[in-house]
Amino acid sequence: MTRYVLGRIATLVPMLLVVCALTFALLDLAPGDPALRIATQLANGPPDLSRVDELREELGLDDPLPVRFGRWLGGVVQGDFGRSAIDGSPVTERVLDALGPTLLLTGSGLLVSIVGGLVLGATVGLLPDRGPGRLARRAIMAMTGVSFVIPAFLVALGGLWLFAVVLGWFPAGGMSDPGEPRTIGATLEHLVLPAVILGIGTNLGVFTRLIAAGVEEQMDAEFVRNARSRSIGRRRIVSAHVVRTSIIPLIAQVGASMAYLVGGAYAVEVVFGWPGLGRMAVEAAQDQDVTVILAVTVISGLVVVAGNLLADVLLGVIDPRVRLARSDS
Amino acid sequence: MTTPALSVRDLRVDLRLPRSTVEAVRGVSVEAERGCRLALVGPSGSGKTMVARAVAGALPRSARVRGHIEATGIDLRAERPPGLVAMAFQEAAAAFNPTRTIEWHLRESCRVAGVDPARAIPGAIEAVGLDPSHGSAYAFELSGGQVQRAGLALAIVTSPGLLFADEVTTALDRETESEVLDRLGSLARSRSMTVVFVTHDLALVERWADEIAVMDEGRVVERGPCARILSRPSAPETQLLLESRMPEVTLDALRVMGVPDRPDREGASDLSPADDATVAADAVIDVRGATKRFEGKRGRRIDALDRVDLSVGAGERIAVVGRSGSGKTTLLRLLAAVQQPDAGVVSWNGQDVNGLDRRSLRSQRWRVQMVFQSPLAAFDPCHSVADIVAAPIRSFPDRCAVEVGRRIDELLGAVGLDPDLAGRRPDQLSGGQRQRVAIARALSVEPEVLLCDEPVSSLDANLRRSVIELIARLCAERGMALVFITHDLSPIPLLCERGVVMEEGRIVEQFRVGSPRLEATVAPAEPPSESSDPATLRS
Structure with missing residues (x-):
């Protein structure tokens, strides 16, 4: 298993390199001249053109693309993402500050979708397909259908309006009330609504359907029939046998949906003013702050592949077939 | 009056399928006394x-x-006290949760039934002849015979009063079967356990059961003491069942019938076929010095095949016998060139298949076609019978002179299937029909060699015989060579002219079976010399 994880990490390195190179090259194509913009800001008005040239020289902007990429990459490898083109602040520090809130939101959202998917999915899978049970099944399935088609930012706007503005149950944004210190209680209070919305807006529907299909099928599996013949109670059949085997495809799906989840988290961050990477990326894009955009992109890529890897490892922990297949190869 | 251990009265079971209802059981009444062994x-x-x-x-x-x-x-329909009734399933591998170990299941049963696992689990594992280390394995890690015994252990671990054993020895060779049933018998006696064998194996019934209930089309057609029913059956269904029974055959009997292979050669060299020069010329498939290894758990190496030589002449019919795990299936895979040997050479018509590039190997594949042990696993479940049978023709259109639809009808006719079945899917066929479809598929491109991996071991006695006769007839008509893997020796006299015995990845013996006879009756006078001779194959 250790060998498998190390091998996987080794394959991530070239992948991240490609992400870095592509982002760097794409941003280089974008219009705008950082030197001109910085000089404008410094001069507080139309800048002196010789000052712009000087800045360009200073920042190394005249060098060819591969040279600039190599210089930037050298810094990144040492944990230095450079300085903001806008205010000269160290980017690494800012990105790391924003990473915590983003991980908190993403993790909570994932938890909501997994727990919700398990509960709703098992309910659908266990309810009989007749009588009132049939109605409840249909209702849950219809809701998951709706959550498929509505994008995360729309769910976020709607949820914000309903629960924060109309009903006033939750604070409307940020990670703490303005002027108040960031306590754990306040953070949790502010976290609930965006996390639930992120969970619903991204994966809840998919997870519910996966679990429902798994539970329904497994309840008539041969090993469940065998457990019934051994007088194992229904409750234990569900918890020890069926949920365990039905959760396997869900974990595989978590890995596959990481990019979608992180993207959804950024949309929710922007709507809720959550001080994470997503909001930072949007602000940086508006300011054309290239170094910040680069840093956010690389860190986001890292979060996605790390989540992916984690899901893969977890799959091996739960499913011995996967584990043994890996130790064979 | 004592209460019977089992009392079933007017039992009816309907299976509701999407578009129809199948009456699987139509009014069955059965009783069994405490300690009785019913089949x-x-x-x-x-x-x-x-x-x-x-x-x-x-x-x-x-x-x-x-x-x-x-x-x-x-009343079991109202309540189901733990440890009262247990059942060992036919498909034991599927009866275990794939994410839990064997021992986990045994413990779960003990806990629910309030049995001390520290005593019950080792006892159950020993009773079925499993190695204690197999407890920590998952079902999919065990061989067919091992997992079948694990399933039986799971059923008996709580010492149930009533045990149903559903075809629990089909994957075991005769010797292991005897051992397991011996121990099960003494266990049942010591605990007054009532055992119900569900089986199609009349040899097992004869040796182990006290009473028989014969079923046909959801009804019990005849019931009574074992000895009377087997000697004087009254119901026509029972008579049919007894008639279709194939005689038990031992390796000794086969040797008596045949002549020693190449008596002019001596000692160990007797076991290997002729020199390269003589065989390769007319052999359809020739295997020389083939070795195949697999990585086991924790880097342990398993020699599945160890320097095996085998040559299949044109139209020659060879039986490959041996215990489970002796390398029979691996040998077949090398013959079919679906796996490559780690060392040694496999040639088709004198051409080394390893030397061929993918394209030319593909263009030769029609020569060698395979019939698998489990057709259900070998078919695409979404394909119709017609799709399945025609699949090889699509790859080799020039191997089929007539129009494909007509060819399908022809092939289905050749294997004795109604052409109307062409539109059905595999799961809508019976086991015997499926195996016929598998044979029809293999025949569709007129192969030079037919490879069969235990094609009848999952079939009932009457189906078994008809499938074997079918293979024999088709080989004779078309001059096809045959390599037939089996752990049951009874088909060999009907089918094969030569046999090879495998043990631990090696061919340890070769023998001739005389000329294959379709209506062969195996010399019934020979003494049943089961495992009296250590060299005898215990199968």
Whole structure:
């Protein structure tokens, strides 16, 4: 298993390199001249053109693309993402500050979708397909259908309006009330609504359907029939046998949906003013702050592949077939 | 008057399918006294497994049950006390949760039944002849015979009063089967356990059962003491079952019938076929010094094949026999060039298949076609019978002179199937029909060699015989060579002219079977010399 994880990490390195190179090259194509913009800001008005040239020289902007990429990459490898083109602040520090809130939101959202998917999915899978049970099944399935088609930012706007503005149950944004210190209680209070919305807006529907299909099928599996013949109670059949085997495809799906989840988290961050990477990326894009955009992109890529890897490892922990297949190869 | 251990009255089981309802059990009444050994026998589809499942509470969700089911006077349809009834399933591998170990299941059963696992689990594992280390394995890590015994251990671990054993020895060779049933018998005696064997194996019934209930089409057609029913059956269904029985054959008997292979050669060299020069010329498939290894757990190396030589002449029919795990299937895969040997050479018509590039190997594949042990696993479940049979023709259109639809009809006719079945999917066929479809598929491109991996071991006696006769007839008509893997020796005299015995990846013996005869009756006078000679194959 250790060998498998190390091998996987080794394959991530070239992948991240490609992400870095592509982002760097794409941003280089974008219009705008950082030197001109910085000089404008410094001069507080139309800048002196010789000052712009000087800045360009200073920042190394005249060098060819591969040279600039190599210089930037050298810094990144040492944990230095450079300085903001806008205010000269160290980017690494800012990105790391924003990473915590983003991980908190993403993790909570994932938890909501997994727990919700398990509960709703098992309910659908266990309810009989007749009588009132049939109605409840249909209702849950219809809701998951709706959550498929509505994008995360729309769910976020709607949820914000309903629960924060109309009903006033939750604070409307940020990670703490303005002027108040960031306590754990306040953070949790502010976290609930965006996390639930992120969970619903991204994966809840998919997870519910996966679990429902798994539970329904497994309840008539041969090993469940065998457990019934051994007088194992229904409750234990569900918890020890069926949920365990039905959760396997869900974990595989978590890995596959990481990019979608992180993207959804950024949309929710922007709507809720959550001080994470997503909001930072949007602000940086508006300011054309290239170094910040680069840093956010690389860190986001890292979060996605790390989540992916984690899901893969977890799959091996739960499913011995996967584990043994890996130790064979 | 004592309460019977099992009392089933007017049991009916209906299976509701999407568009129809199948009456699997139509009014069955059976009783068994405490400590009795009852055998439920009958052809496949006769409903015997459904009776067992109904009593054990293991019916599929689509089943509807009516009637009375009682065990020691307890109404099992109302309550199901732990440890009272247990059932060992036919497909033991599927009876275990794939994410849990064997031992985990045994512990779960003990806990629910309030049995001390520290004493019960080692006892159950020993009773079925498993290695204690197998407890920590997952079902999919065990061989077919091991997992079958693990399933039996799971059923007996709580010492149930009533045990249903559904075809629990089909994957075992005769010797292991005897050992397991011996121990099961003494266990049952010491605990006054009532055992119900669900089986199509009349040899097993003869040796182990006290009473028989013969089932056909969901009904019990005849019941009574074992000895009387086997010697003087009254119901025509029982008579048919007994007639289709194939005589038990031992390796000694086969040797008596045949002549020693190449008597002019001596000692160990006797075991290897002729020199390269003489064989390779007329051999359709030739294997020389083939070795195949697999990585086992924790880097342990398993020699599946160890320097095996085998040559299949044109039209020659060879049986490959040996215990489970002796390398039979690996040898077949090398013959079919679906796996490459780690060392050694496999040639088709004198051409080294390893030297061929993918394209030319592909263009030769029609020469060698395969019939698998489990056709259901070898078919695409979404394909119709026509799709399945025609699949090889699509790859080799020039191997089929007539129009494809006509060819399908022809092939289905050749294997004795109604052309109307062409539109069905594999799961809508019976086991015997499926195996016929598999044979029709293999024949569709007129191969030079037919490879069969235990094609009849999952079939009932009557189906078994007809499939074997079919293969024999088709080989004779078309001059096809045959390599036939089997752990049951009885088909060999009907089918093969030469046999090879495998043990631990090596060919340890070769023998001739005389000329194959379709209506062969195996010399019944020969003494049943089961395992008296250590060299005898215990199969």
